[in-house]
Amino acid sequence: MVFNKRDLEKAFSPRRAKKLTEKVQLSSSESVKPSTSGTAIMSTQDTSEISIKVIVRVRPHNERELQDNSRTVVEVVDDKMLIFDPKEHETPFFFHNVAQKGRDMLKKQNKQLQFIFDRIFSSTATNTNVFEGSTKNLITSLLDGYNCSVFAYGATGAGKTHTMLGTKEDLGITYRTVAELFSEIEKQTKHREFHLGVSYLEIYNENVQDLLHKSGQLHLREDGRCGVVVAGLEPITIQSAEELLSLLAEGNKNRTQHPTDANKESSRSHAVFQVYIKIINKLDSQVQRVKLSMIDLAGSERASATGCKGIRFKEGANINKSLLALGNCINNLADGIKHIPFRDSKLTRLLKDSLGGNCRTVMIANIGPSSLTYEDTYNTLRYANRAKKIKSHAKKNVSCEMHVAGYIKIVEEQKKEIDILKSRLAAFESGTLQSSLANKPNKLMLEMHCRLTKLYEKKKDLIEKLLTLESSDKILACRILYKKDADERLHNLTTVGCVSVEEQNASGKSRINKSLHYFQRQRDSLKAQMQAIWQELCSVETEIQEINISQQKVKSFDENLQSKLSLQISDIEKCWIPNMQHHMKKFCNLLQCERQSVNTIMKVMSNTLQNYYNIVKGYGTMTDKMQLEFKELIKLLEGFRNIKWSDSDTINDEENFNVFTCLSMIGMDPLNNPMPAESEISETNDDKCDDRDTNILNSTFDATASERNNDMDNITNLCESNSHENNMLNDKFVQEIPREKTNSKMTPRKRILSDKNSENTSTPSKQIKKQLMNNKSTVQNGRVGKENMNKQKPIQMSAKSIAILNKLKSNTTNFTPLPSRHNNAEEKTDVALKVIRNKERRGLMTTHPYHKYVIGKR
Ligand SMILES: Nc1ncnc2c1ncn2[C@@H]1O[C@H](COP(=O)(O)OP(=O)(O)OP(=O)(O)O)[C@@H](O)[C@H]1O
Structure with missing residues (x-):
């Protein structure tokens, strides 16, 4: 089944969303107020519920857009608000050399939609700016024991890969986040021990492949303790951020990329980069296992825009299918519907933790500024706006191993104490007690001592x-x-x-x-x-x-x-x-x-x-x-x-x-x-x-x-x-x-x-x-x-x-x-x-x- 623009629009239709919201409001006493500041107001008392952080990044005009002299449909007001399809400066309409009142009926009316997100980066923002405003603060949460996810969403050619991986001149946030991670680890090595492993995989045509090893197709497994895991995936241990760079470069070589009309280096797969961290507290041997996922989604695409045929068309259909599943999950999560169709695609299964589970998530919605990508941008903005309502239930990961080890330690100490007490009791009963326990004053001894004290006085x-x-x-x-x-x-x-x-x-x-x-x-x-x-x-x-x-x-x-x-x-x-x-x-x-x-x-x-x-x-x-x-x-x-x-x-x-x-x-x-x-x-x-x-x-x-x-x-x-x-x-x-x-x-x-x-x-x-x-x-x-x-x-x-x-x-x-x-x-x-x-x-x-x-x- 091939999804076209109509299907996607249907999936992310505000009208549909409105209907679903009304349904939920009727069925649930918990009401979710629409956010106006990018931060959802939680109606429940559960403070562990946190909203997904939604960030919008507008890329600059590319060459084609500049050549076509297209109109800018995104106006960034400030770092939290933008206006989609703003009103243009109207030139007067003349009929018979007379300026006419009213608009040009031949022209489409501007939407003038106002969007508010957690953070908005304009086309002039660099990857450094984006990193500092999006994932830098995640590191603290990560090392505190929370799983974290970052995924870049947007239409093809909107700048997702540029944001996540970047270029040699302007390294993407993946590298910068891992570099920041190593920096923080360096500060904490005195009291904690860290073990890092990275994996890099892609979901291409609903197949999971390891980008760092030639392993063939991998399968997803549900683990009751650790969630969804990729069976056979081999994480690679790294010691520095520089090692990561070479790994990313190597993985990207293996990633499926093909040029399309929309993007010369279009990524035809969803790339998932994950960092697994094992943290051992040196003081109490407590073990924590956390995971950082950074996902570069494949761009939703219109076949007309990409001009894909054949295999590329099939790729696009799969991409859209998984993105559609993602959209459905986001809608249900945002509306508080209990059933979330994570199993509809491998992408949603893999992102299950990141979206609706034990995770702190940042979504970076990439959009183009040009009227040429008017529909893609509009859809992406609506998509991101819905995602704001999603709440995750992040909690600290504490390894079960720590509990077992702790209990074993406690049991051993108690056993020792019991043995000591038993031996003392035996000695006391036999009347040969010379230990400090024997000399501990009891009531009789205290009375005797009191009498002796008075007699000596x-x-x-x-x-x-x-x-x-x-x-x-x-x-x-x-x-x-x-x-x-x-x-x-x-x-x-x-x-x-x-x-x-x-x-x-x-x-x-x-x-x-x-x-x-x-x-x-x-x-x-x-x-x-x-x-x-x-x-x-x-x-x-x-x-x-x-x-x-x-x-x-x-x-x-x-x-x-x-x-x-x-x-x-x-x-x-x-x-x-x-x-x-x-x-x-x-x-x-x-x-x-x-x-x-x-x-x-x-x-x-x-x-x-x-x-x-x-x-x-x-x-x-x-x-x-x-x-x-x-x-x-x-x-x-x-x-x-x-x-x-x-x-x-x-x-x-x-x-x-x-x-x-x-x-x-x-x-x-x-x-x-x-x-x-x-x-x-x-x-x-x-x-x-x-x-x-x-x-x-x-x-x-x-x-x-x-x-x-x-x-x-x-x-x-x-x-x-x-x-x-x-x-x-x-x-x-x-x-x-x-x-x-x-x-x-x-x-x-x-x-x-x-x-x-x-x-x-x-x-x-x-x-x-x-x-x-x-x-x-x-x-x-x-x-x-x-x-x-x-x-x-x-x-x-x-x-x-x-x-x-x-x-x-x-x-x-x-x-x-x-x-x-x-x-x-x-x-x-x-x-x-x-x-x-x-x-x-x-x-x-x-x-x-x-x-x-x-x-x-x-
Ligand atoms: N913020 C930006 N600044 C400068 N150039 C950008 C920016 N964002 C994107 N570009 C450029 O636009 C082009 C397309 O970007 P990119 O490949 O990242 O898009 P994409 O969303 O990953 O597309 P696809 O989904 O097809 O892979 C690239 O040549 C990239 O250099």
């Missing part, structure tokens, strides 16, 4: 309280020690010889005893508090150990929880340090106070002794021995501090020293240690006062006795190195030493001074009594030096003073008093001494001067 709190109490206890023990020292000093000075019990009681001894009792009561209270805290601490420690044991039976804590507990334990151990520091501060303050007291005592005693010395000397009762004793005393006073300091290095009983200075750390492990106070102070409650004091101060006396005994030993040694005349003084110290040195408990005090080495065999008390009587007589006889009389008049003196006085009296040698230091402290001391002496004289003194002074100072 409580333990720290209790230990801090215990250390505070222990510090207070040690300070109290030290104060008791100093009180005992004061008592001893007082005792030595007030219980000499004839001093009565009343006088002794009237001294500061009873007050000291009261203080001692008070301190002891305080220590008892502290001890009771420590006892309570200690018991609480023991119960907390027991609970901690129980939790630890039960927790270890289940499983150990994970690293995080364990490190938190370790931190708490470390905090508990460290809390000893600030408490110890605080205790040392208090202890040093106490030592400083005591040192000041002792210094004051020494000053006062030195002044007193000097006064007495002067009195005795004034009375002329100073003996040599007294004077020697005085000198030795001065020597001792001078060197006393030095000896003290050097002795501090000789402390060898470190444990006893630590009793006062160091706080114990046994609270850290209460279950394996006794309470701090119990470890240091023995419990005996025999006597009320002395024994009790002794018990309380067991540790205290041990420490200080040792220390002091060292002092005494040193002093003794020093004295022995001098002369035998020091013996009396030595004996004085020596007889005190055994009380502290040999007994941990305080022994009853010896109140009689003995001097075995003394020439005088009488007891010191007797001597004192004797001397006291002598002094009394001396005083009564008024033999008192004027100087001394002016300063003081001793009427009543304490027994100790009298004893010292007698000693001084026995010293007959002259002694120059030490130069007094004129400073404020000494002046104050002198004033205090005067007050004391006056009291002594009046017999009003009820306490020891030192004691009163010191108390007043404090």
